[in-house]
Amino acid sequence: MACGIWGRYTCSGCTERHRDRAPTKLTTHGLTRLYARSNSTKTDTIPPFKFIPLPTLPHNHFFPSPPFSLSEYSYISQFKSRPPSLLLLSPSPSKILHIPPRPPSPQKDYRKMVSTPCQDGLKICCIGAGYVGGPTMSVIALKCPEITVNIVDISEPRIAAWNSDNLPIYEPGLDKVVKACRGRNLFFTTQVDQCIKEADIIFVAVNTPTKKVGIGAGRAADLTYWELAARRIAQVAETPKIVVEKSTVPIKTAEAISAVLHGAGKTQFSVLSNPEFLAEGTAIEDLDAPDRVLIGSTLCEEGSKASQTLADVYAHWVPREKILQTNVWSSELSKLVANSFLAQRVSSINAVSAICEASGADVDEVARAVGMDTRIGPKFMKASVGFGGSCFQKDILNLVYLCESMGLPEVAHYFHQVVQMNDLQKERFVSRIIHGLFNTITGKKIALLGFAFKKDTGDTRESAAIEICRRFIEEKAQIAIYDPKVEEEQIWSDLTGACQMDKIEVQKYVTLCPDAITACDNAHAMAVVTEWDEFKDINYNKVFEKMIKPSFVFDGRNVLDHELLRKIGFIVYAIGKPLDPKLSTA
Ligand SMILES: NC(=O)c1ccc[n+]([C@@H]2O[C@H](COP(=O)([O-])OP(=O)(O)OC[C@H]3O[C@@H](n4cnc5c(N)ncnc54)[C@H](O)[C@@H]3O)[C@@H](O)[C@H]2O)c1
Numbered sequence: 001m002a003c004g005i006w007g008r009y010t011c012s013g014c015t016e017r018h019r020d021r022a023p024t025k026l027t028t029h030g031l032t033r034l035y036a037r038s039n040s041t042k043t044d045t046i047p048p049f050k051f052i053p054l055p056t057l058p059h060n061h062f063f064p065s066p067p068f069s070l071s072e073y074s075y076i077s078q079f080k081s082r083p084p085s086l087l088l089l090s091p092s093p094s095k096i097l098h099i100p101p102r103p104p105s106p107q108k109d110y111r112k113m114v115s116t117p118c119q120d121g122l123k124i125c126c127i128g129a130g131y132v133g134g135p136t137m138s139v140i141a142l143k144c145p146e147i148t149v150n151i152v153d154i155s156e157p158r159i160a161a162w163n164s165d166n167l168p169i170y171e172p173g174l175d176k177v178v179k180a181c182r183g184r185n186l187f188f189t190t191q192v193d194q195c196i197k198e199a200d201i202i203f204v205a206v207n208t209p210t211k212k213v214g215i216g217a218g219r220a221a222d223l224t225y226w227e228l229a230a231r232r233i234a235q236v237a238e239t240p241k242i243v244v245e246k247s248t249v250p251i252k253t254a255e256a257i258s259a260v261l262h263g264a265g266k267t268q269f270s271v272l273s274n275p276e277f278l279a280e281g282t283a284i285e286d287l288d289a290p291d292r293v294l295i296g297s298t299l300c301e302e303g304s305k306a307s308q309t310l311a312d313v314y315a316h317w318v319p320r321e322k323i324l325q326t327n328v329w330s331s332e333l334s335k336l337v338a339n340s341f342l343a344q345r346v347s348s349i350n351a352v353s354a355i356c357e358a359s360g361a362d363v364d365e366v367a368r369a370v371g372m373d374t375r376i377g378p379k380f381m382k383a384s385v386g387f388g389g390s391c392f393q394k395d396i397l398n399l400v401y402l403c404e405s406m407g408l409p410e411v412a413h414y415f416h417q418v419v420q421m422n423d424l425q426k427e428r429f430v431s432r433i434i435h436g437l438f439n440t441i442t443g444k445k446i447a448l449l450g451f452a453f454k455k456d457t458g459d460t461r462e463s464a465a466i467e468i469c470r471r472f473i474e475e476k477a478q479i480a481i482y483d484p485k486v487e488e489e490q491i492w493s494d495l496t497g498a499c500q501m502d503k504i505e506v507q508k509y510v511t512l513c514p515d516a517i518t519a520c521d522n523a524h525a526m527a528v529v530t531e532w533d534e535f536k537d538i539n540y541n542k543v544f545e546k547m548i549k550p551s552f553v554f555d556g557r558n559v560l561d562h563e564l565l566r567k568i569g570f571i572v573y574a575i576g577k578p579l580d581p582k583l584s585t586a
């Protein structure tokens with residue numbers, strides 16, 4: 001069947017290059033959206049004119065007879081510097097079949113148009129609509145309006161939430177981006193197979209948690225979801241695809257995945273590594289202006305071509321010099337190393353916080369003095385109750401496991417210390433509270449402010465709050481939790497999992513509160529675990545009135561005004577700060 005593309009244009013539905021060829025029939029051939037130009041007979045001037053979207057057309061849709069004659073249509077593949085979706089120019093969108101004949105656009109325009117950074121009509125599918133897949137693909141859709149981006153997931157509720165006003169993740173600025181693109185060139189769907197089939201580039205952004213059972217349990221990455229996604233692609237794909245590792249994976253995963261994909265022997269796949277460096281809470285900022293974009297590929301011609309295609313997508317908004325193209329193993333390893341270095345800095349400053357408490361030094365002063373050395377730098381120097389999040393611990397343990405597997409036990413041990421230091425920091429915080437409250441917290445009420453692993457996210461994965469609560473429950477304390485963004489059900493699920501108790505049992509120890517003041521009512525102590533900005537603005541005079549005396553504040557993030565709190569009458573403990581003489585440490 002002839003493809004209905006006219007001019008020098010590589011159609012998204014097939015890999016053929018079509019050149020001034022008159023098909024007998026016109027099909028959409030993989031293009032699902034056509035735009036009509038209204039009220040104009042001019043073909044070559046692009047803006048200003050009005051585009052009227054026609055109804056979405058299914059793949060390979062045949063227009064009814066009489067078939068289109070090519071001379072009646074002009075397809076163009078560039079709209080100013082940003083290539084748009086395929087444009088169907090027509091004087092009357094409602095009369096798409098009765099357009100007066102028009103001469104084709106001059107050849108030279110087409111030459112200019114096809115040399116755009118990204119091919120018109122490119123289709124992206126992202127498998128996994130989570131914290132990475134959702135924001136990353138939304139930003140690609142925003143920056144590349146001519147690219148169709150389908151985000152697929154096996155979880156129906158998650159997809160339903162992405163299609164609602166209540167997105168499944170909280171991320172500042174995400175709402176706006178999604179609203180700008182959803183239904184235009186960004187789609188969330190559970191139609192995994194169809195989107196795989198239609199895509200030119202498939203990102204895989206599924207979860208890769210730490211293995212719970214089997215060889216490498218507790219350390220190695222569990223690639224079950226990844227492999228399932230790869231097998232699905234292998235089974236369904238009919239045309240060549242670029243498959244992109246967006247998930248964080250161990251080195252050599254691309255090689256293994258390539259074997260799975262090519263095992264089916266149906267078509268050609270190029271596997272790229274393109275790790276994501278966004279941090280939660282600042283995902284949109286990080287995606288908008290990344291420090292770098294890393295693309296790893298095999299060194300063959302196919303690999304370089306695929307790498308270039310992906311680089312061209314990012315080049316829509318990321319300066320070329322920030323797009324690093326490396327070999328695939330360097331790319332995979334760099335992601336694990338980046339997270340290990342970041343976590344190592346947090347553990348280092350947390351280790352220093354213990355020295356400060358023992359010596360009377362102030363951790364923030366030390367961090368400032370050390371961080372002003374340009375070789376060291378000031379970032380990631382904030383002492384805390386311990387790092388959390390879905391990545392740091394998982395990725396370091398993954399690196400540790402890789403080192404062990406490669407016969408490098410000393411290197412493995414070196415990186416493992418970062419996680420052990422983090423565990424120690426959480427335990428130090430709990431011990432300070434128990435000792436501060438005269439060596440027992442049994443039956444005492446502790447208000448826990450914050451449950452997310454950091455501010456500006458509703459994510460609780462590996463949050464220090466979970467371990468701290470587990471230890472409080474072990475000591476039979478009463479805990480009143482307030483977090484501005486974390487869903488209640490998430491807290492119950494985290495605590496039942498961590499404590500190996502059912503919800504009713506956990507509820508004997510834990511209550512969830514609508515605000516900080518309520519949580520502090522009749523409490524012996526208040527502990528800040530997440531650095532939410534709003535905690536700085538609480539009326540602490542009011543809190544003090546409501547709390548049992550002596551009233552304690554344990555600031556696990558060093559975000560409160562400790563001087564002021566002491567003036568009000570609180571006994572204050574802050575990570576890495578000179579100890580309050582009134583705080584019992586026995
Ligand atoms: N969260 C972050 O900030 C972050 C940042 C950089 C990299 N990463 C890495 O990115 C990956 C994804 O992380 P995340 O936080 O987005 O995970 P997530 O759990 O939020 O999302 C993963 C999604 O994949 C879906 N999924 C799993 N298997 C599937 C399949 N076979 N087909 C379709 N959908 C499937 C799940 O239903 C889930 O919605 C991980 O490897 C993680 O280490 C995460």
Ligand SMILES: O=c1ccn([C@@H]2O[C@H](COP(=O)(O)OP(=O)(O)O[C@H]3O[C@H](CO)[C@@H](O)[C@H](O)[C@H]3O)[C@@H](O)[C@H]2O)c(=O)[nH]1
Binds near residue numbers: 379381388
């Ligand atoms: O000075 C600091 C900085 C961070 N943290 C804690 O460290 C954890 C991780 O914070 P952050 O790195 O900001 O958030 P993540 O979303 O986990 O992002 C990390 O993990 C992602 C997943 O791999 C990477 O993409 C990011 O580059 C990397 O920063 C959180 O609990 C923070 O509170 C500190 O305690 N002190």
